[in-house]
Amino acid sequence: MFEAVLFDLDGTLADTAPDLGSAANVLLVEEGRAPLPLETLRPYTSQGVRGLLRAGFGIDKDHPDYDQLAQRFLEIYARRLCDQTTLFAGIPELLDALDSLGLGWGIVTNKRMRFTDPLVELLALAPRTNCVVSGDTTAEAKPSPLPILHACDLLRCKPQRALYVGDDRRDIEAGRAAGCLTVAVSYGYLGDGGPLHTWGADLIIDHPTELAEFLASRVAPK
DSSP states (O other), X not given: OOOXXXXXXXXXXXXXXXXXXXXXXHHHHHTTOOOOOHHHXXXXXXXXXXXXXXHHHOOOTTSTTHHHHHHHHHHHHHTTTTSSOEEOTTHHHHHHHHHHHTOEEEEEOSSOHHHHHHHHHHTTOTTTOSEEEOTTTSSSOTTSSHHHHHHHHHHTOOGGGEEEEESSHHHHHHHHHHTOEEEEETTSOOTXXXXXXXXXXXXXXXXXXXXXXXXXXXXXXX
C-alpha cells in the first residue's frame, strides 16, 4: 500500500527548538530585552522566524521593525544551526525500520534551503534520505501541496502511496491536499493550530516507534 514516507523537519524529525530559541534570545538581549525560557519559545518554533518574533517581540510581518529583526535573527541562527539540535528519540530506529521495509523517505520542510541543506548534513541524514524539499524549492510552501507533490515526483511515488508526517496543522492540510495519508505527531511543537485531533490527520502518534509498528503491519519487508 505504501511506497514512501515524507517528513516535516522541525518538530517532527529533529528537535531544532534549542538552537532556534537560543537565536531568538540572543536577539532579545541585543535589543535590551530579557531572554525567554525555551519552553515559552518551543511552541512557536514550528512557525520559524515569524513565530519566534511574535513570541519575543509581539510583532508580525506588517510591523516596521519586522524585516530587520528577521534578517538579524536568521544571521544569528545560521551561526548556531546545529549546536544543540538532535533527532527526536525513536527517529533513528524509525529510519532503520523504513530501510528494512524497503520504503523510500524524504524531507519536506518550510525551512529555507540555506538552512535545510547544511542541517540535514550535520544531522547525518543526507546520505540516507531520498529527497529534500525546502520552503523555497517550489513556488509555494506548505500548506500548499506543491512541495509534497514535488517530493513525490522526485521519489517517483504516487501521492496516494505516500505518508506525510508532521507536527503542525499546515503539514496535515498540505498532505491531505496532495492526496497523501497524513500522520500528526504529538511530541512536536504543534504551533497554534488548535487541538491535534481537529487537524484531520489519518493517524496520530505519540512516539516514532508507533509509526514503525503501523508500517510494519502494512508493508512486506523487501
